Amino acid sequence: MTSHAIEVKNLYKIFGPRGEDYVDVVRNGMGKAELNEKHGHVLGLQDINISMPGGCITVVMGLSGSGKSTLIRHINRLIDPTAGEVLYDGVDVCKMNENDLRNFRRHKTAMVFQKFALLPHRTVLENTIYGLEIQGVERRESEKRALGWIERVGLKGFERHYPNQLSGGMQQRVGLARALTNNAEILLMDEAYSALDPLIRVDMQTVLLELQSELKKTVVFITHDLDEALRLGDKIAILRDGRVVQQGTGQEIVLSPADDYITAFVKEVNRGRVVHVETIMRPLSGSPEGLPIAADTVLEAAARTMTSAHLNTAHVVDANGRPIGSVDLQTIIGAMVMPASHHESKAA
Ligand SMILES: Nc1ncnc2c1ncn2[C@@H]1O[C@H](COP(=O)(O)OP(=O)(O)O)[C@@H](O)[C@H]1O
Ligand SMILES: [Mg+2]
Structure with missing residues (x-):
């Protein structure tokens, strides 16, 4: 089994019509507020370097607006960087041609969203199968695969239900089953659990950890919740204003927080x-x-x-x-x- 690691290197994202023109001023120390005031551009990400080991859960944590979604969207290139690289198995996703990118997105990555993004007029089974349908996988085969994953995420018996007949936690399970049915090596989860009630959320964390102990996907999991980060993350990177302020294991971060900001974050941790x-x-x-x-x-x-x-x-x-x-x-x-x-x- 190869490593399936993701390496984010020297990544910058500056939103605005002339983002490239401002990479150097940001490199030379101009911060987010000043760039916005003086040049009307938004500093999304600044010199991000994170290696996300294959087969591990890497958590990206930060408050709202810190750049988490911007970062995860670079991994399947829903956003193009202003500068820098995103390597998957050594290949720069940002330099793939249209065809390679389409294959990469379709076969290597799956996204799980906070808002589930389920199709309301399709049953659980039809939602789960959707990706395989697009890939042109034969119906009997795709149904078999989907039914297996529906069972694994605990939804056996609900195959013919529609999304609006399910609770939030169950809808999130459908999202997970759909991602797993696609058999992607990379799971991109952007605040996937943030809208769930606390107990349901812990359940879903358990589901993910149990599946992961077997599947060893390369998971990028975004959250603004430290407890969730500590529970799930083999590795955690903390973002603030588009910069990585600390990365390491949960234990490393809790035991030696890099600055006052993170100290405040970890103060209440058990x-x-x-x-x-x-x-x-x-x-x-x-x-x-x-x-x-x-x-x-x-x-x-x-x-x-x-x-x-x-x-x-x-x-x-x-x-x-x-x-x-x-x-x-x-x-x-x-x-x-x-x-x-x-x-x-x-x-x-
Ligand atoms: N398309 C865009 N155009 C301009 N600014 C953007 C755009 N997308 C995100 N931003 C800005 O980039 C910063 C990071 O946003 P985001 O990645 O959504 O943060 P998070 O997911 O951590 O809440 C914010 O200041 C946001 O306003
Ligand atoms: Mg976000």
């Missing part, structure tokens, strides 16, 4: 659900004690396991079950609350 025991373990001294706990277990889960086993000490094991460190309950609980250094640096 660290117990983000930080792995591996990060806080001590080196092993002597033989391993207590329960074995996998290195990537989050603190909250480790604490729960240890508490229910009435144990204060555990040892951390790597993917091969080899002991690599030890932890105790007190350290785990200490690490779940904000570290003292944080308060001190704020007070200073």
